[in-house]
Amino acid sequence: MTAQVRGLHARVLESLGPAITGGEYPPGSVLRMDELSKEFEVSRSVMREAVRVLESMHLVESRRRVGVTVLPTQEWNVYDPQVIRWRLAGADRPRQLRSLTVLRSAVEPTAAGLAATNATAEQCAALTECAIGMVANSRGHQLEGYLRHDVEFHRTILRASGNEMFARLGDVVAEVLAGRTHHQVMFEDPDPAAVTLHVKVAEAVRERDAARAEELTREITLGALEELDVLAP
Amino acid sequence: MTAQVRGLHARVLESLGPAITGGEYPPGSVLRMDELSKEFEVSRSVMREAVRVLESMHLVESRRRVGVTVLPTQEWNVYDPQVIRWRLAGADRPRQLRSLTVLRSAVEPTAAGLAATNATAEQCAALTECAIGMVANSRGHQLEGYLRHDVEFHRTILRASGNEMFARLGDVVAEVLAGRTHHQVMFEDPDPAAVTLHVKVAEAVRERDAARAEELTREITLGALEELDVLAP
DNA sequence: TGTGACTTAAAAGTCAGACTTATCTTCGGG
DNA sequence: CCCGAAGATAAGTCTGACTTTTAAGTCACA
Structure with missing residues (x-):
């Protein structure tokens, strides 16, 4: 790992x-x-x-x-991936997870908007594939499979934005998502609404609809924030 | 320095x-x-x-x-302040400046929204003071004085957001603003509209109007992006 | 008593040399 | 043609001697 x-x-x-x-x-x-x-x-x-x-x-x-x-x-250089990993492994993990999720909610919608105008055909295909994978793993407690596709989805969005500062946050998002799956209580299957949103984002990017991609992604990250509020208030 | x-x-x-x-x-x-x-x-x-x-x-x-x-x-760890400085000093400064400005446009509006709910009385006062300083230095080619207040304004917003990931971008924003003043052709005084926007953001934060602070800051950063498009297309 | 210059010592910083270890390349046998 | 052993190469490690910076203490003088 x-x-x-x-x-x-x-x-x-x-x-x-x-x-x-x-x-x-x-x-x-x-x-x-x-x-x-x-x-x-x-x-x-x-x-x-x-x-x-x-x-x-x-x-x-x-x-x-x-x-x-x-x-x-x-x-501290809190953007250093190694520092992030160390802090996520430590005692103030909850605070750290919240900081990073707020960062996501600021960055990812913008990145998705840019991705809609900049994504290559391959990246659009990859997004769709990830979304399909998420749907396929969204029921029956297949958390690991779901996580894998979820991470790859967000990584692809960030990379497709064409902005290297965004692309570099792929690892951070991966850590956050993994943290949510592994360290928080996650008995149930993923929220179906969230899964649908991912499918729609892939769609919006494919159709070059920047505003819609941005707005849908905003809903995804806001959902992640709310989830955090519920689980760690 | x-x-x-x-x-x-x-x-x-x-x-x-x-x-x-x-x-x-x-x-x-x-x-x-x-x-x-x-x-x-x-x-x-x-x-x-x-x-x-x-x-x-x-x-x-x-x-x-x-x-x-x-x-x-x-x-590369493109968020490392030292790496950022090295790259800004080098040949691909324009590309770098654009990446960072896009990052700003994603982060600062969200940060301003959070600042509206989290800023202390001292931070509100500091914002107002910075805005006043910007107005005072906005005419007659007092670029250095303007820059100083501009940087401090954005630093304060980022710090007041209460999110350490945002706060840590203060140095980055400072570099970008300084770069704009020092390395790009900047014959004229700052755009009066931008100055007004800063004053209004300070106002919105003071009045705890998160949505307005966010929207106004979005206008500021979009302006910075457009400026970049004009000067380095 | 207070102040400023001088001395001291503690810790990091630098260097050089000998040795170890991993790993890429090559060569020879099957 | 493939595989395994031998050799070569460059980084990695350790140690000891020496230098430099600077915090802190000391003493003389006002």
Whole structure:
């Protein structure tokens, strides 16, 4: 699922990163390089590589004669996929899920509108196929199959928008959708209304109806927000 | 303006990063660690730290027995503020500016709507003050003063939305606005209609009129898009 | 007592060299 | 023609010595 970790420093990161985003080392905490390298049983060179990466994420700041200081939350590069993953895996997962869903509700309708004018024939076909897949998996508790098509649907919309900033949010949306399926109580089959909306969006994009694609997608994301309000108020 | 570079590796990054995002080393290019450290006249340990950071931005991938490979553009972490700065400073600045402006047009209206319900009294006051500052600097070629208030206005909206993902886009918006003022031909004073819209947004937020704040902000960002279409078609 | 210059020490930063490990390539045998 | 072993290559790791920055403490002088 996650990219295979290459190198020692990556393994250190996978442990230290979540510890920081998870509040185990709250902002203002000061760590020391040699203590860290002792703790993780790696050489100083490996440790500095890990710290450099954390520094590039604005999670920490390293200063001479002081040490490695954890920065306040508002400094963090919250769009970094790795940071998002760490935070989604941690304690403030609900808050994070809400932030990201609000972001979706702002971005996806606009992206869908653009997709309606920019999507290639292949992308239109892919959308339709995804929508069909969603319908086919919408009954009888086939959650995994449904999720797979749902993710691919939204990824395709974002990519088809032709805007690279939107396209790059595909992974974020995938995380959010997966989170909803796996970590929230989801006894029932997906909302039939939502499934229908996806079918209609695929239709609107195929017919180059930007306004309709945008509006329908807005309904989808608003639905996701309401769902969140119900499940985690 | 930019954060002061601390350390040798950061100086290497400031040179190597733009070279990669600028296409000097196109995707697929393979660099070698020891050649790089020779070229930049730093030790290998410093060089690896720099490469680790580039790797965390998904600009390159380092593999044993192969070298450091530049990744295709769609892999890049385009939300990383440093990457954004490098790209804005490079050759594909126009394309980048357009992507970011489209992103703004998706995010800011939603953010303004949220700000109308969430802004504190201080934030409302700050908005009004910014709007007044914009009016005061809107005539007589006081572009710098205008820009300062404009940036602060949008920053405040994004922060007041209460959503950290939106708040984090403050720097991006600042870059875009600064880019418009500094790098595009801007002989004339700002569009009076735009100035008025800002005043009205401040008003709408103060009066907790979310729908109006959203719609007015949509007009502002659509104006920015049209401006871009005119200046760089 | 307060202030400013000087000293000290603590921590990160840098470098160089030796060694390890993964993996791509090549070559030889079946 | 395919497969497996051997070799070569470049990154990865570790260690120790040294440098640089800078926070904090100290002391003299006003």
